[in-house]
Structure formats: structure tokens, C-alpha cells
Amino acid sequence: MSPDVLHRLAAVLPAGRLMSAPAQLAAYESDGLTAFRARPLAVAVPETQEEVIALVKFCSAAKLPFVARGSGTSLSGGSMPIKDGIVIALNRLNRIVRLDPAQRVAVVEPGVINTAISVAAAPHGLHFAPDPSSQTICTIGGNVAFNSGGAHCLKYGMTSNHVLGLKAVLATGEVVEFGSASREQVGPDWTGLFVGNEGLFGIALEITVQLLPRAETFHTVLAGYRTLELAGDAVSAVVASGLLPGALEIMDALALEAAVAAVHADYPAGCEAVLIVELEGPREVVAADRVRLDGILAKSGAVEVRVARDAAERGAIWKGRKSAFSAVGRLSPDFIVQDGVVPRRRLGEALRKIGEWSREAGLRCANVFHAGDGNLHPLILYDGSAPDGLERAEALAGRILKMCVEMGGSITGEHGVGMEKRAFMPDMFSAEELACLKRVRAAFDPLGIANPGKMFPAAEAPALTQHGLHPLEKAGVISRE
């Protein structure tokens, strides 16, 4: 790309908002998938929707690839830059445009932090339900692009289930408005199609989300078990009982160790697994449901069952759970997080296999997962300074993903395909199905300039060329079509 392009691009924005010095670009070279890096040509920092539209129109005219980025927390490499493209950093588009408590909706710009919506809605007794673990730093624009989940998906769904409408600039430069502030739609669900596009369609400029009344009462229980199987059986018993908990989470021994080290979480001694169950709702409903839950847990073989007595104790339980990913960083110089889904009834079997395979590979693997919806998060610990550290970790991750597909599940529950899992898409979809997805992509982005190289296996842009082959390719586990 010629310096002339950068020069012309700089003219699209007010002075000082296009960064291209190597020191400025370094911070944007990778995202939550820290194993990979690529240096973009430049980083543009728009402050208004009009500036984003102008940037995308410029990219379209110049056939310049772009990646939209919020806080860069993607665990699938979804916001990794493209070597010959630009990053459009949306953090300054962080206005809450409108908050309407009576209609229970908010209209927000993409750079608004996930929890900022709930903070703004709290005085009205409302909240924004999607709660990814990174919610205190991740942006709603990223949540929309990757249809982010969280700990409450079984009952409340993912980001997509809370987005009513949006305004976006497509890769063609067309500005569209999908949906509305109504919870009901007429005609095809364009909003639903846009959410989860992984940045391959364009950039959301304004997002209309629904807010829910905050539950009056929570009943949060932490139960410790001698084995993972027992914890898994407890989940099955809760689900079979007809209760619909807001959250059903399991952490294994290594994840517990990490949480203890990082945030001084306190767990029952001698437990291989901890189950967190949370009921929520009107106090009368929770009072009735907790009797049933307590009965189930009492018969589940738990070493100890602890009930959060107040908001502080509940907060401590969730702090331990939500800090697990970063906490694992204290146990190992490097780790990768997986996101596969298996049918709930096969959780025990899946965990046994993951355990066996980690031992075979000589790697430690911590498990934190959304047991209620079968969404696994194996955290594979490795030493990136060892010659084949990353390769071995990736090989184990690949084996786990293939198992998820074979069990009838998915390669990703909530992190998206991104850069990380694109090679596994053919395990889930046939060539014809992938071709269909590509045609839909081309309808939104005929030039293939919006976040190229993500989601699809035959990479459109060799973003990682300076690092050579993908480690899995070197290991002979995968190959590009």
C-alpha cells in the first residue's frame, strides 16, 4: 500500500487521529488471543458516526481492508489487525444516545462498555442482561459483532436476543437501519442476521438494546464436589427438576486454584469441582424454588453447600468465577481459551476426554464452563517460550473442538470463529454451506474488505504471513483449502 493512501486517509479525519508510527501501532497488534500478532498500516480514531462512515467509504473506494475494534478483548482473534489494512478504533464513539426507562430500551454507540449500559439503567431498576466475563472492559460493538454470551445464556440468551435494532455502515458504504425500538419485528430479521457477523458485514454505529427489570432477589449457591462427575450429575438433576436457574456454572480444581491465587476466592477444601447455581426473580418465586433446589443439592453428594447470605457474598462468588480466565495467567506464562459446546448430557464424557488428552499431551488444562448450556471453556496452559509450546496447546485445542462437533455440538458457543477457529468451520459446515455463508458475506461486502481473513477457512488475506504457517498447519493438524 502506497504512502499516498495513508496521506489521503489522514485527510478524512481531523488532524492527529490517524496513527501510523510503529510505537503507536504496537498496542493494536493483537487482541485477547495473544498468541498472534499483526501490525496494521494505521489506526484511525473516529469520534463521530459520520467519521466512521467517511472512513468506510474511503476504504471501499480504495479497496483498503479494515478491522473495527473496541477494547480488543476478542478471544478468537476477531479484532486482530490485517497487515495491509487499517484498524478503526471505536472507543470514542461511547455515547449512550438515549435511555428510555418506560419503554425499557437504550440506544448506544458501539464504543460503550457493556457494564456502562447496566450502570446507566440501574437507577431505573433495569439492566442489560448479556454479561460476558470481560463485561467491565468489552464494548457493545464487539458484543454485537460476535454475539457475545455470558453466564446467563440458558435463561436469557446471548447478545442477539437483546438487540432490537441497529444502524450500521456496511462495507459498501451503505448506511442501513434494521429493526426498531419495538420488541417485535415485521419482515425478515435483518437485525438478527447482522448480530454475530464478526465484523464481516460492516460496522454498527448505533445499537438499540432491550433492558430488563433487575431481578428482585437472587439465591446464589456454591456447592463443592469431590469429582467433576458429581458436579455434572447435580447439573443434570437441577435441569431435570423443571427449575430454570439464571446460571449454572462449574469450575474445576485448577480453575479454583487460579481464582484463589488471583482474587483470594475461598472454596470448600478438597474439592475437584465447584458448582454455582443462581435462582433469581420475585422473592416469593425464589423462596418456593429454593426449597426445591436445596432438596436436589442436599441429595447430590456435595461436600459442602454454601448459600450467599447477602450481595457481598454473591459478588464474591461471581468475582471468583469471572476472574477465572485472567487468574489462570498466574499459573502459567501463556494459555489459550477454548469455547466449544457439547450436548449437556455428554458433559461428563467430554470432560473425561479433555482430562485424558491433556495428560497425554503433558499440558495442564483448567475447565470453567457454562454447564447449563454445555458451553465448555477449557483453558490450556502452555509455555510459549518452549520450542513447541504453542503448537502442542493448539493441537490439544483442535482435538477438543473436533470432539465437540462429533458430539453434535459447536466449535464456538460465544467467542465466535474469528481467526482462531476458522480452520474448523469445515468440520461443522459442508462446502456448500460455507459457500452459502460466503455469498451472504459478499452481499454485504462484495470487495471482501471488512475484517478479511476471519471466519472462513481459506484465508482471504494472509494476515499472519510474517509469522509463517499457522502453528496447527506446521503440526500437520490442519491445512487450508
Place this chain on the structure above:
Amino acid sequence: MSAALAPASPAELAEAVKSAPRVVVVGTGTKPRLAAVGDDVVRISTARLRGIVEYEPSEFTFTALAGTPVREIAAALAERGQYLPFDPPFAEVGATLGGTVAAGLSGPGRFRFGGLRDFILGVRFVDGEGRLLRLGGKVVKNAAGFDLPKFFVGGLGRFGALAEITFKVFPRPAVTRTLRLPAADAAAMTKIMTNAANTRWELDALEAAPDEGVAYARLAGPAVALDALASEIFARWPGEALVEAAAGKFWRDVGELAWSHAEGTLVKVALTPQQVPEFVAAARQTAEARSWIGAGGNVGYFSLPAGAPATTLAKAMLGRNAVTLRGTAPLWPGTRTKFEVFRAVKAALDPQGKFPGLDE
């Protein structure tokens, strides 16, 4: 018009799509306007494309062929204490699963946990070129690939022929209570809806019958809890609880839109609660019109007797997003914004125009 094709499997559906230059898929015709396209378009009936393919109560999921009557699915789920929480409408009169998806219709229960779009997980469908494709997933959580399953919700079968659909289901609450809350006028009725939606009660459904001047709230959960909640609601807005049999009939009638003109025009309108008084006023000013408010003021239904002129309807829509389900009125009687990408996506899924366009 040629006789309808009646495939009995997804593969046969693909063959049927390939067999004619232009096709449209029809179910049992409970929303006839949606498939009222030109006589040159060959009808493919889903009458034989029926049956539950997989049902895993422990997974909260099922997969069924598109022509399966919703009623049959509801019965199978009920046997295991589960249900489709969005109360698919027209179930009693034979609506099919595929038709409900294509029409994008949800009933009263959508108030609590979301609509049909929030429970659809995956689809197998035939694209305009006759390819049988599977997108989305079969587990309750999946983020791989674009969300085509959601896009088919409300797509009126214009982008593909649905063969098989996977849904998430929930455990059915133990009991329900139905509260009848009379309101002085449309403004008061709207106020009840807006206020009731923003409370600790977590209502299961919140509907209103403007012609009757009454809001209806439904509670669902453990019996012991509901009586306390009902008392608190009545303390705020005087009303009465329907006895069980009456409540059952009431919700069946709501599900069938029994209040509407049976042979007339029936239109669904997307609303915000704030727009409800205006919508109700416009209906009042239209001779012989009847209306209904659902989902806590987020959807309005509007009905006119057969033969009412199209201009009457258009006027009452106040330029909102609306779709005609029944009757001879235009398919989109309100306003519809069109973007260039709409055409491009149609071309991506159906390049030859095998299925009718949204404007036919």
C-alpha cells in the same frame, strides 16, 4: 394453477424446489395472505413434511420437519413438562412450525423470555438453487457462522424453503394466574402495561383488549408465590382473577386471534408501548375495525371485515411497519424501508428468483 407438490422429506423438498421455475411453500393456510402470490407460482405443500425428528428433553431442544403442526409439538413437549415459551399463535387451528417461523409470529408468552427469534437455533433449508443446507446449530448455544436461522424468521419463505427447524424449549411453569385489569381509556391501559412491565413481578404475559378496555396480565411459576403477587397487583389496579377454565379458554382465544373478523383482513403491526394510544385511537376512528395489543405494547393486531377498502387500512397504519396475514390488503400496508443490501442478500440466497420477492 397446477396441483400442489407434496414432498415428504427434506430431499424431496429440494427436488420439488428444482422441479418448477417459481415456487412458494405453503402450510395449512392459517396466514393465507403471506403466500398469496401469482398463479404462475407453483405451490409446495408441507402437509407430508411432518414429524418430530429429534427431541432431547435433557437438552431443552427439539428438531421437527417444517410441516409439523405446532399443536403436535406442544403435546409432545407437554408430556415432558416443557413448552415453547413464546406461545406460537394459531396452533389450535393447525399452524405449522415452518409457517410460524416464516410468518415471524409469537404469542403472549413472548413477553417474558422473548419471541420465536429468541428460541430458534438452527434450520435445514433449500436455497433458490435447490441446495439443501443446514445452518445454525442443534445445541442451545452456538455462535458459528452467520445467523441465517434468525433471518428466516419473518422472511415469508422468500429466501429459502424451510425443511427442518431446531428450537430451544423451557420447562413449563407449574401454574399460571390470569388477571383481568379494566382501564378507563387507552392511555390508562397503556400506563398499566408500561408500569406492570417495570416491576419486580416478572409477568409471563401482558396483553390488552382495547375494544373491551381491559389489560390482561398472566403470572407463571410456583402456586404459592403467585397468589401473593396477584394480591399486590390487584392492590395497585383493581380487577379480578379468571378461574382456571375461563383463563384456559381466554388464552386459547388470544392465540387464535378469535376477536378478529374471521373472513376479514388481519394485520400485525410492530409497536413501542409509547405508540399504543395512537394505534388504538386510529383503530377507533376506523369504521368496524377491531384491534388487540400484545407483548406489553410491542405488537398490535388490527382487523377489518372482508371488503373494507385498502385505503382505510393504510390510513390506520400511521406509516408503521406492518404485514397483512389474512385478507386481500397489500402485504405491507404500512411503510417499508428498502436498502440496497436487501436485494443483494436475496440474490445471494435465490439468484434466479425461484421464490417470490418480498414485494410480490
